[in-house]
Amino acid sequence: MSSSGSELDRHIARLHGNGRLRVWSLIITFFGDAVALRGGRVALSTLQDAMGLLDIEPGAVRTALSRLAGEGWVEREREGRLSFYKLTDQGRATFDEPTKRIYASAGSDWDGEWTVAIEAQDTSNRLGEHGFITLGGKAWLRVGGDASGLPDDLLVISGTGSDLPTPLLSLWKLDDHAAHYTDFITNWQAFGAPENLSPGDAMAARTLLLHDWRRIVLRDPALPDVLLPAGWIGHKARKLVRQTYHGLLQGSENWLNDNGLPAQTDPGALEQRFNVLRNIAN
Structure with missing residues (x-):
């Protein structure tokens, strides 16, 4: 087994060892990262296969989808005996702003x-x-x-407003956010060569990577660089997620192609995520 494969097993074990598993949240991650760029609609069977890569049972997926439908995130469509799910207008609108923050390639500028x-x-x-x-x-x-x-x-x-007094930076609890970024780096920096994974393993790793990243970055207040401490650890974490995501793209996109999802509606949108076409050493 490759080092990346053994690392994936560790990440899946960590997922299941972190208390009660929030399957609905993983489904949201998969929708936002993989399904949204391919028409926004996916078969129930494909969702179950994607979650199965993470050792999640089909029944747990159905239960989570019922919750998401009840809360207005997704809606079900039937074609004969097949079920499909897509984001509602409310669900899409809720995704827009977080998506910008999740896939941003660098810190933000600020106009004061x-x-x-x-x-x-x-x-x-x-x-x-x-x-x-x-x-x-x-x-x-x-x-x-x-x-x-x-x-x-x-x-x-x-x-x-006026210049920000330094003591007020404590409102943003930057030490807490730095600790979360440090944990993320610790968990993912040993992942190895994601390009060597099978398509299924690449899809599983991509979902876990974005799930971990989404939960951290959406809690970060996204302060501009001018207000952050020198050597802010969040920049190192973002570089790591960009490099790892880049390495997982080909295999995971092959998995999506092989499992019946339609072609990307806007291939350029995928390329803009973390600026994956940039030299990733930057």
Whole structure:
């Protein structure tokens, strides 16, 4: 067995050893990463095969899809005896902003603007995945003045503020985020040569890689470089995920082709993810 193959087994074991497995979240990862660029619709059997690569039972996939359908993420279509699933309009809209953050190739520039959002009632951490941090109560703060894609039940105020006092950087809990990035690097830097994996193993590894990355990067407030500490560990983690993703693409795309998914609707969109056509040594 190759080093990458044994590392994949370790990652699958880690997935199942991290408490209760959130199959619905893995399905969302697979939809956003693999299905969205191929028409956004996939057969139930293909979803079960994809999750089977991660040692997830078909019954668990059906249960997770029922939950996602009930919450408005996906909808089912029937063709004879076959079932297909696709993202709803709500599901697609929810993907748009996180997708930009997941596949960004580098840190963001900053024009000096901030956005404050105020909720009418506490709705848990829904704004966290939009890059906001809580200021206490129902007020949230985000770097940048673009308010597009936010829920329409907010009071949103955008504009240029004063220079950020250094003590206020503690609001972003950068030490916690740095620890998550360090764990990610520890888990994935020994993966070896992903180009040597079989198509099925490449698809499994790609899903696990993006699942791990998505959960970390969407909790990161995405501060611009000018506000980050020198040598920010998140940049090293992003370079690692870009290199590994690049190495997994050919095999995993072959798996998708062999398992009946339609051709990519926009091949250029895949190439733009992490700027995979760039020299990955950069």
